Amino acid sequence: MRIVVLTGAGISAESGLRTFRAGDGLWEEHRLEDVATPEAYASDPSLVHRFYNARRSATSQAQPNAAHHALAALQQQHDLTLVTQNVDDLHERAGSTQLIHMHGELAQALCASCGHRWSSPAEMDVTTTCPSCRKATARPDIVWFGEMPYHMENIWKALENAEIFAAIGTSGQVYPAAGFVQHARRNGAHCIELNIDPTAVSRDFHEHIIGPATETVPEWVKEL
Structure with missing residues (x-):
């Protein structure tokens, strides 16, 4: 069976990683848009680096949960393409392979000058240099708003x-x-939404499973 799964921040929330869209949407009194755009990096790279250093630290202390492990098990049984909007590595640590990180990875660094990528250190700052061109233009390899x-x-x-x-x-x-659900549905896929609440695109799915991911995902995988 050919399956595509898209995961978002909700699957890692139960591992203790903040979604950043919940509550007031602020981080140290800054809007997410002030620390996650190319303009923010150009304006205050030190602030942006502090933000992602904090996220790396939080991710290193988090552990994969039952939902991550269930998807890793599903990948062993079916032709599963796992796409994530998350920049953490919890899917990999649960055993998933060939994962598509559409928004980049905390574990990777990117040179804003030459485009070289490499494994990110735990902490980066404005003095971090690219191992390829040696310029101090290292940034997190994260897809920011507008990219x-x-x-x-x-x-x-x-x-x-x-x-x-x-x-x-x-x-x-x-x-x-x-828009993934609309594209998949137009091409004949049965579309299922698993979330703690209905979303802005719930109407586009054939089926809805409401509840925390650590409960709903393992049960869904078992049924498959």
């Missing part, structure tokens, strides 16, 4: 071939990911 998500061609192709599309713990507010 194009990674691997879109592969994602669209997988959606076109999917028999099942499932969205887990994603808000349905951010495009292009919010």
